[in-house]
Amino acid sequence: MSTAHDALFRTLADPTRRALFERLCREGETTVGALTAQAGVSQPVVSKHLGVLKQAGLVRGRHEGRQTHYSAQLGALAPLIDWTSQMAGFWESRFDDLEDLLKRMGQ
Amino acid sequence: MSTAHDALFRTLADPTRRALFERLCREGETTVGALTAQAGVSQPVVSKHLGVLKQAGLVRGRHEGRQTHYSAQLGALAPLIDWTSQMAGFWESRFDDLEDLLKRMGQ
DNA sequence: CTCTCATATACCCCGCTGGCTATATGTCGA
């Protein structure tokens, strides 16, 4: 059911991982080494996080020689946007119901 | 400082908790008992999750007699929306940079 | 005042996951 949302939220819940994704959004394609340099955690940890981001579809890896360039896949955020606007939608419709109710009460 | 985003993502990362929030968005004010009935977990667990949601500002509790009515606070999703559009914005601007580059190369 | 019901809190358990180090894999330069 909420599998897609689940993966997204769970993946983005970790600060380190989200920071990596943010950097990739801001700076575009970046190597693991460059990411590691400012991540505040060890290189293997960065690789692991990138793996998780990749599995969630949030990130894409391109091999070039002995280094890997990662880039953000913004489209993967779509389910998150959908979910948010869906929640807002429920809210709105309930508000409309309330308006209807008040209207009917007032007449 | 992604503190606000952090709390939101972390809070919404758990499926059970997110389901509770979704129900509150769909159905409006609901009692703990009603929520527990369909949550698939015990009442204390529901209370705990509601506590977390409350701390994140996603939910509000209103005492009425011996029961508590919870309702979603949709405004709390704002940072999430901001974050998402910010990421999209970075993406866009990088795309613009690329366009600029291509333009300069082409002239 | 007491009993019951609705919710919250306390406490424990256990699995998941993020961090680490060590090492494997793979690529470039000499």
Added chain:
DNA sequence: TCGACATATAGCCAGCGGGGTATATGAGAG
């Protein structure tokens, strides 16, 4: 072919957090 470098994988450990049960708190009913 060999060594250095870039990244990935393996294996381990500790802490966090979600689940449970037991119980406290508090409000209505009788």
